[in-house]
Amino acid sequence: MSTASTSRTAWPVELQAPDIEPYRAGNTGVPFFWTFVAGQPGPHVMVTAVVHGNELCGALVLDRLLKAGLRPARGRLTLGFCNVSAYLAFDPAYPTLSRFVDEDFNRLWDKPKLNGSRSSVELARARAIQPLIDTVDLLLDIHSMQNPTEPLVLAGACQKGLDLARRVGCPATVVVDAGHAAGARMRDYGFFQDPGDPRASLLVECGQHWERGSEAVALETTLRFLLATGCVDRPAVAHWLGPEPGPQRVVQVTQPVTVRTGDFAFVEPFVGMETIPRAGTVIAHDGDAAVTTPYDDCILIMPSRRLAVGQTAVRLGRVVDG
Known part of the structure; x- marks a missing residue:
């Protein structure tokens, strides 16, 4: 388990981690990943959560959508819980300790690491998920932050990511970024960062890890992502939607x-x-x-x-x- 900190957090844990055991079987061949296919053609849209095991807001949103039986109007919708081993180790008394088990799941998404011989809990899970990622057209990866910072959507370095973030319309700040020196994030995987490939991805940072408001940001962003991709129609999610978002700024x-x-x-x-x-x-x-x-x-x-x-x-x- 991550030993990034052995002290209690300075921030209160206002969220309760949902029980995701009912989703273990999945229906994709990958545990905790569920795919639903519409009768009408459309893109393969994926929403992922708990890339880091102590980031709860995404798990809460996927739990809500799965319990509600949300289905795509067109194309294919996949909902998945990623670093489950770390998530299941979450302890609200020591919430910083379950970011990962062996290494950061979100620094592994380049071909040399995924295709190499080195092993870890996170690499094994990433390798299991990779074939699904290879079929995705549009990805939203839900995260939260160490500090109580305003929500951000990270659009990557390509114009297609910025265009997708603008179609989604929230959060209010879009960050155009090229990633981390320590390794590639899932949203930076392969074709997502190829400007000549139409497939695109976003990573949303919904606020401080355990603040109550991060769940609302995660839900609103997810719903507007599903609308922007054409995966769902507004009547299916209107009862969850908040007010229309205002203008965005790009950093x-x-x-x-x-x-x-x-x-x-x-x-x-x-x-x-x-x-x-x-x-x-x-x-x-x-x-x-x-x-x-x-x-x-x-x-x-x-x-x-x-x-x-x-x-x-x-x-x-x-x-x-x-």
């Missing part, structure tokens, strides 16, 4: 800050989306080196408390569209 990640020494520390307890007005402002120290903002109005995106060498400490970005 372009220009560079990640990757931890290089065992002595990395931020100068303030940043939680994310802070705008630093002046270029050259020191935001952290990495050993003897100062980490500074490269331009005015630099936005800090998802600063991490997991500051291990080779991991992303924070990503730096700026608004490129209103």
Whole structure:
């Protein structure tokens, strides 16, 4: 199990992890993955949860949709719980400890790792899920964050991801990003990051891991994703929908800050989306080196408390569209 922290969280656990045991059998050949096929043609749309075992909001949404018997109006809809071993180890008294079992499931999605000989709990699960991912046209991967930061949708580096995020319409901030130095996320897998391939993916960060509001963000984003993809018709989900979303802003990640020494520390307890007005402002120290903002109005995106060498400490970005 992850030993990223052995202390109790500073944030209260307001969500209760749903029992997903009823979904173990699946109907896809992959445990905990369910696929439903409509009579009308359309894309294969997938929504995934618990890529990290202590991120509960996605599990709550999939549990709700499965219990309600939601079915696609066209195409194929797959709902799946990913890192189940980590999720089943979740303990609300020590909620940081079940992010993963052996390694981060969301840094494994490149062909050399998936096709290699190395083994772990997460690699075994990713390899089992990969054949399903290979059939997907449009993916939404539901996540949450360490800190109480405003919700974000991560659209990747291709225009098709940004276009999909705009069709979904929420959350209000879209982040255009190229991923992490430590490894590829599931939303970055293969064809999703090929600008010449129409298949696209989004990753939504719904707020702090265990705050009650993250479930509402996850549900709203999922429903609007299903509508935007044409998978469902509005009457099927209208009773769950919130108000129509307002305008979005687009933040372009220009560079990640990757931890290089065992002595990395931020100068303030940043939680994310802070705008630093002046270029050259020191935001952290990495050993003897100062980490500074490269331009005015630099936005800090998802600063991490997991500051291990080779991991992303924070990503730096700026608004490129209103």
